[in-house]
Amino acid sequence: MSPRPSDVDPFAGPAPVPYARPVTADRPRPPPAAGMGGPAPLPAPAPAAAPGNGASSPEDVAARNAAAAREAAEAAAEMRKVDRDLEFLIRARYAVLYMLTSEERRAEETIRRVAKARTMKVFVWSITEGMKLTDDSAADWNPAEYKDPLKALQFVLDRDVRGLFVFRDAHPYQKNPEFVRKLRDVARKLKETKKTLILLASVLAVPPEMEKEVAVVEYPLPGIPEITEILEKTLRTAKEAFGRELELDQRDKERVIEGALGLTADEAENVFAKSLVQKGTLDIDIVLREKERIVKKSGILEFFPTQASMEEIGGLDRLKDWLSKRQSAFGKAAREYGLPRPKGILLIGVPGCGKSLTAKAVGTFWRLPLLRLDMGKVFAGLVGSSEENMRRAIMMAEAVAPSILWIDELEKGLSGTGSSNNTDGGTSARVFGSFVSWLQEKTSPVFVIATANDVAQLPPELMRKGRFDEIFFADLPTAPEREEIWKIHLGKRRRDPGKFDIAALAKASDQMSGAEIEQGVVAAMFDAFYDQLEVTDAHILKALNETVPLSRTMKEKILDMRAWCRARARPASSAWADTLTPEAERQIETT
Ligand SMILES: Nc1ncnc2c1ncn2[C@@H]1O[C@H](COP(=O)(O)OP(=O)(O)OP(=O)(O)O)[C@@H](O)[C@H]1O
Ligand SMILES: [Mg+2]
Numbered sequence: 001m002s003p004r005p006s007d008v009d010p011f012a013g014p015a016p017v018p019y020a021r022p023v024t025a026d027r028p029r030p031p032p033a034a035g036m037g038g039p040a041p042l043p044a045p046a047p048a049a050a051p052g053n054g055a056s057s058p059e060d061v062a063a064r065n066a067a068a069a070r071e072a073a074e075a076a077a078e079m080r081k082v083d084r085d086l087e088f089l090i091r092a093r094y095a096v097l098y099m100l101t102s103e104e105r106r107a108e109e110t111i112r113r114v115a116k117a118r119t120m121k122v123f124v125w126s127i128t129e130g131m132k133l134t135d136d137s138a139a140d141w142n143p144a145e146y147k148d149p150l151k152a153l154q155f156v157l158d159r160d161v162r163g164l165f166v167f168r169d170a171h172p173y174q175k176n177p178e179f180v181r182k183l184r185d186v187a188r189k190l191k192e193t194k195k196t197l198i199l200l201a202s203v204l205a206v207p208p209e210m211e212k213e214v215a216v217v218e219y220p221l222p223g224i225p226e227i228t229e230i231l232e233k234t235l236r237t238a239k240e241a242f243g244r245e246l247e248l249d250q251r252d253k254e255r256v257i258e259g260a261l262g263l264t265a266d267e268a269e270n271v272f273a274k275s276l277v278q279k280g281t282l283d284i285d286i287v288l289r290e291k292e293r294i295v296k297k298s299g300i301l302e303f304f305p306t307q308a309s310m311e312e313i314g315g316l317d318r319l320k321d322w323l324s325k326r327q328s329a330f331g332k333a334a335r336e337y338g339l340p341r342p343k344g345i346l347l348i349g350v351p352g353c354g355k356s357l358t359a360k361a362v363g364t365f366w367r368l369p370l371l372r373l374d375m376g377k378v379f380a381g382l383v384g385s386s387e388e389n390m391r392r393a394i395m396m397a398e399a400v401a402p403s404i405l406w407i408d409e410l411e412k413g414l415s416g417t418g419s420s421n422n423t424d425g426g427t428s429a430r431v432f433g434s435f436v437s438w439l440q441e442k443t444s445p446v447f448v449i450a451t452a453n454d455v456a457q458l459p460p461e462l463m464r465k466g467r468f469d470e471i472f473f474a475d476l477p478t479a480p481e482r483e484e485i486w487k488i489h490l491g492k493r494r495r496d497p498g499k500f501d502i503a504a505l506a507k508a509s510d511q512m513s514g515a516e517i518e519q520g521v522v523a524a525m526f527d528a529f530y531d532q533l534e535v536t537d538a539h540i541l542k543a544l545n546e547t548v549p550l551s552r553t554m555k556e557k558i559l560d561m562r563a564w565c566r567a568r569a570r571p572a573s574s575a576w577a578d579t580l581t582p583e584a585e586r587q588i589e590t591t
Helices: 058-078 081-091 105-118 147-156 170-174 177-188 225-241 251-258 265-279 285-296 317-325 330-336 357-364 374-381 385-398 410-414 426-441 477-490 502-508 514-530 538-545 555-568 572-577 582-590
Strands: 095-099 121-126 132-135 165-167 195-201 214-218 302-303 344-349 370-374 402-408 445-452 469-476
Touching: 081 095, 081 105, 081 214, 081 302, 095 177, 105 121, 105 165, 105 265, 121 147, 121 410, 132 147, 147 165, 147 177, 165 469, 170 177, 195 317, 225 251, 225 265, 251 265, 251 285, 265 285, 265 555, 302 385, 302 402, 317 357, 317 469, 317 572, 344 555, 357 370, 357 402, 357 445, 370 385, 374 385, 374 410, 374 426, 385 402, 385 426, 385 445, 410 426, 410 445, 469 538, 469 555, 477 514, 502 538, 514 538
Parallel strands: 095 195, 095 214, 121 165, 165 195, 344 445, 344 469, 370 402, 402 445
Antiparallel strands: 121 132, 302 370
């Protein structure tokens, strides 16, 4: 099999030849290579020209071949990874490609670059302008005559050229049976030609009967090389505008570029421009703030700024230990050591026992951006389709990778996935399916932390090996864990834990969650403040007395969860593992 184009780094220099065009004798010579270092070293010699090319001496042929190979190598070197992926599909004779992108301009630039490298013409169709050529050559037809999409497809069939036919906003027509039928004809007939149809759309809408014939290309967000280009362009513009060079050292540049990852090309350009206007320079804080705003605007993802630290979590020692051991797991040293990248964990647990808190703390602890995905919103249908929302969220997390994708209350999004509960025409099942397969196959350094507290709604596929690295169960804290939690929350509210009878508090808060302990501290402080007194054990004990722990009202649910987790999950704390003896279980049942 030929190597996938993505295996080759397009910015490594003019080396890769697999994409070089066949060398023909009548190709005009390219201009001599410019640049300080002279011509780049050539790849393997190109094949000799066909015999019968009588006028040329062997030296001429060799020189011409070398020049052509150099030109092809240069064209290939200019191409980006995404260009190469597209070219690969065209060469693999996919007749119809569905290019999924909200960046039409960038996608069309890619198409034009690929077409140039393969000497193909590019036709662009839109409902408003009909069928147009993108280069300067005159069209021998009236573009406006082909506004009808069916006529446009016939045009694609009729033309005898090497060409790429781009259809803008192709998704609405996928609902039209006539269009779909015609599309299938095109897919079949184009296979034997040098023509490829590229459907450009911001929404994935491939009709089921076309799924086998259409290759879907997800156009990725710009990577570091492209953002670098945008930054350099901005700097050049700024130099012209300000009449002086901006002072930005290499480290600042890198930070700004990394900061802009996750944005589209246009968004990055706007963010840089905004920073220039506001601050007269490229300010990383402005870039990050703008990015947070843009990501939030998309509705489902949120950059979650967090200061939570591991020290704020009481108990859960096994979970903390697992996370500590993987703190540097995304670094180069771990790769060189031969370690795989962690995929993610699923945290199941009693409400208020620190699942969300742990997710927040990992962001800080691992020093990675934490993106929170709101499952409820993915399915709410308020912003775009559910599939589109999920796809965007994943793409964004991958663009800013290494990153942590935090899916809080995973079960909320999954209520429609079971066959018995299929009320939404299978949408949740599809979205969930694509999420699970991404989880299974992902190679990008995105660590997923999913949390859930209703195991009954979690589909069994999620538990299979290879989906999460580990499933942890966080139970109600044991007495020693509660002591830790009391100390943490008293300390957080500027009280000296040494002045409290921590053991008594731990005893009094039996069967309470971390959240309830925190509430106990807060309620006691309000009481004391109202009485104009300093808070004491007595205030806290009184507050606890007035609390009915959730574990009492939810007893059945918690027992079910424990039974479920015993077979499937790992205890998040060693204390819990030790106390989960039949004896302890009976004790819990009788409280
Ligand atoms: N183990 C703990 N150590 C310290 N504080 C805790 C702990 N567990 C919970 N808390 C406190 O309770 C608050 C709420 O906990 P958190 O949001 O993490 O619960 P959760 O497990 O996500 O619950 P839910 O299932 O309701 O979402 C935390 O912000 C923290 O202040
Ligand atoms: Mg939570």
